[in-house]
Amino acid sequence: MKVLTILLAFSTALYAGVPHLPLDLTFEESQNFYQSIKNNKDNSFKDPAVADAISGGEKMNSWLKLINEGRTAGNEIRLTSKGTQRGIPIDRPSKYGAKTIKAQLDKIKLQMPTVMKNIIYGKSTIVATALVSDEIFIKWARLTSKSYQTAVRYTGLLKRRSQYEARAARDVRGYYNLKAISDLDIFLSNHRALNAEEAKILRLNLKGLCINNFESDSRCESELNKAYKKNDLVTYKKKFWSGATRNWDRFFKISEPRTDVKWSQKAPGVMEVTFKDPKNPEISNWLKDNVEDEFKWTDAGWALEMRYVSGGWGTAYLEFKKNVTPHVTGGNKIVMDANTDIQEYGVRWTIRHEYGHILRLPDCYHEFYDKNEKVFVNYQLDTTDLMCSRAGKMNKRIFEELKRVYLK
Numbered sequence: 001m002k003v004l005t006i007l008l009a010f011s012t013a014l015y016a017g018v019p020h021l022p023l024d025l026t027f028e029e030s031q032n033f034y035q036s037i038k039n040n041k042d043n044s045f046k047d048p049a050v051a052d053a054i055s056g057g058e059k060m061n062s063w064l065k066l067i068n069e070g071r072t073a074g075n076e077i078r079l080t081s082k083g084t085q086r087g088i089p090i091d092r093p094s095k096y097g098a099k100t101i102k103a104q105l106d107k108i109k110l111q112m113p114t115v116m117k118n119i120i121y122g123k124s125t126i127v128a129t130a131l132v133s134d135e136i137f138i139k140w141a142r143l144t145s146k147s148y149q150t151a152v153r154y155t156g157l158l159k160r161r162s163q164y165e166a167r168a169a170r171d172v173r174g175y176y177n178l179k180a181i182s183d184l185d186i187f188l189s190n191h192r193a194l195n196a197e198e199a200k201i202l203r204l205n206l207k208g209l210c211i212n213n214f215e216s217d218s219r220c221e222s223e224l225n226k227a228y229k230k231n232d233l234v235t236y237k238k239k240f241w242s243g244a245t246r247n248w249d250r251f252f253k254i255s256e257p258r259t260d261v262k263w264s265q266k267a268p269g270v271m272e273v274t275f276k277d278p279k280n281p282e283i284s285n286w287l288k289d290n291v292e293d294e295f296k297w298t299d300a301g302w303a304l305e306m307r308y309v310s311g312g313w314g315t316a317y318l319e320f321k322k323n324v325t326p327h328v329t330g331g332n333k334i335v336m337d338a339n340t341d342i343q344e345y346g347v348r349w350t351i352r353h354e355y356g357h358i359l360r361l362p363d364c365y366h367e368f369y370d371k372n373e374k375v376f377v378n379y380q381l382d383t384t385d386l387m388c389s390r391a392g393k394m395n396k397r398i399f400e401e402l403k404r405v406y407l408k
Helices: 002-013 027-037 048-069 098-111 114-120 134-158 161-170 173-179 184-189 196-211 217-230 233-249 281-294 345-358 396-406
Strands: 094-096 270-276 302-309 317-321 327-329 333-337 365-370 375-380
Touching (some): 048 098, 048 134, 134 161, 134 375, 196 217, 196 233, 270 317, 333 345
Antiparallel strands (some): 094 375
16 A cells, blocks of 8 residues: 555656646637747747747637638638547547657648648738638648647647656556457467567557556566566566556546535435536526536436535635636636637537536546657547547446445
């Protein structure tokens, strides 16, 4: 137990000073993040491709706003919707750095229509029309937006690179890949039948198990070499499996549950929660409608019911501040950006996700710096899950976890 406590304390320390930064920020959220870090002295601002990607995104956004000002309601150009959310699967992670940003930007500039490129990345003045069809404008504006958001993220995280390098200890891909193999012990016993590429992948996955136990890279290499020399990968796997499992579970399991949730065996179909009344009918209705619409599981005849109260110590509440990345602080306060339209899809998804944190559900996405590839790497453990991805929603996994913790 003492060893586990030390490991958990160490892993928690990996996140000290690291901003709450979802992987799939909206353009506006990326702008807020950029404003919070643009005056630092980070060398990334000296990289011309990174700076060009950021300035191009800003100009594209200004152009889009000017275009939409001249359009009627319902005819505006929108770059995002529920249908555009794709997620970042664990088996197809995002990898980005100065070189990848430049390569992405060069490709955009090479293929983008000249009239758009001259405005977004050139010196032409923005105009009140798209100059191309809406379909073409949306295609290239989305790519510009993606380039912008990647460059902003890189800029903001680069000065915290050492912290993100330490987060590599929680990279779950090795465990995830091995867990998917049926009869894993038999597979490991027959590893010599693998071809060279398969053997290389297996070795990386096995090393990941050891890393998840917060062992050093050199120690893990030594342990793995011994296991291969003895031709006993099963014993190696068993040694590190429980630690890797605990690491995986921390992305999904609730710790320190709320004490003001009521869900009893006498009324198993309803989980009652309290929340401080925002004292604004528009906000109150919006919050209650979104939370109750998300947190229900019809297969079990279950739903969450939010009840507003005057407040008090330990009561969850909502605040709006200008130019912030939405987040939960102190376990009870949801902070949302006051500059956003609360009826936008992205904002409605965000309040549902952030309320998940009020229920103590953790984020199930991960991001770290790979010192070997010299890139930041991120992925979502389950793109269908509300707590992992903007493409996700309430699911059976979340229901069962809430039930495990709160049903009395």
